[in-house]
Amino acid sequence: GAGVSQSPSNKVTEKGKDVELRCDPISGHTALYWYRQRLGQGLEFLIYFQGNSAPDKSGLPSDRFSAERTGESVSTLTIQRTQQEDSAVYLCASSWGGISYGYTFGSGTRLTVV
């Protein structure tokens, strides 16, 4: 595709429900990253995929968070039993040649847990 696509763009969910966020990276980009940005804060790293494997998932805040990537393309970030502190913008980015070439970001999913 022309860019990194994320869906949904906005999600309001009730506390305790599960949510699934989707990211379609740029075709051919082997690296994919998820970040979280809480209101007024910087970008917080969650997980990194190289192809289908996740060599660095050190930023996932708890076992309620999981992510997978299939076919070196689409990735889904799943949050189980959502809590109010999970409210944030979740950003996905992809890269073809490693960090030195920079990331291309999606427009994000704004998650609100009520």
Add this chain to the structure above:
Amino acid sequence: AQRVTQPEKLLSVFKGAPVELKCNYSYSGSPELFWYVQYSRQRLQLLLRHISRESIKGFTADLNKGETSFHLKKPFAQEEDSAMYYCALSNTDKLIFGTGTRLQVFP
């Protein structure tokens, strides 16, 4: 621990004034540093990389290892420069971002 610090949340200047957005980092090794920008209602995008030693939209940034800084500068700010600016540090396999500085350029 690797860290990026942007001490100013907001920087306001008038059009034509010089701009310097501060960024300090802590990193044990040879850092790669970046500036990202997010204009209103747009996606976060790469502005420049220190390894390229480039000037983009009139902005430059010089890595100062002695002061562990990577400040972003522009001699004459324009209204269209108003945006959120994030400094980022490469840590092996991912970028570590600062909390960002909002630049407001008044006419």
